[in-house]
Amino acid sequence: MNAFRTSGNQRRHLMSNILFLDHTADKAHVSIVGLLTNAKDGKTFSAVSSLNYEGWLVKGAYGWRIQRWHDFPDSVVPQ
Numbered sequence: 749m750n751a752f753r754t755s756g757n758q759r760r761h762l763m764s765n766i767l768f769l770d771h772t773a774d775k776a777h778v779s780i781v782g783l784l785t786n787a788k789d790g791k792t793f794s795a796v797s798s799l800n801y802e803g804w805l806v807k808g809a810y811g812w813r814i815q816r817w818h819d820f821p822d823s824v825v826p827q
Contacts, residue, residue, distance in 0.1 A: 751827075756789040763801065776809040784825065797821040 765781040768780045780801040787793050799821040 758787045758790075759796070760785045760787070776805040776812070778803045778805065782819075784821065797823045797825050 750827045762782050762783045764786060767779045768776060769779055770777040776785040778801075780803070782799050782801055784799060785793065786796050799819050802820070803814055804816040805812050807813075
């Protein structure tokens with residue numbers, strides 16, 4: 749991670765189309781479509797990969813939290 753921090757790259761995950769596959773009062777299983785982007789040194793912006801996310805959420809005393817999370821990029825994601 750230290751090498752990535754000093755690389756000048758800044759990654760962002762843009763998420764949309766949240767689909768609740770299953771849910772109860774205190775648990776949820778979701779599928780999300782996303783786009784991973786990169787900004788290099790504040791000058792160059794590019795799309796890195798489209799991807800799908802799958803998450804399992806739990807509701808606790810302080811709101812909803814991620815219990816488990818997987819991402820499935822549509823292409824190889826370079827470091």
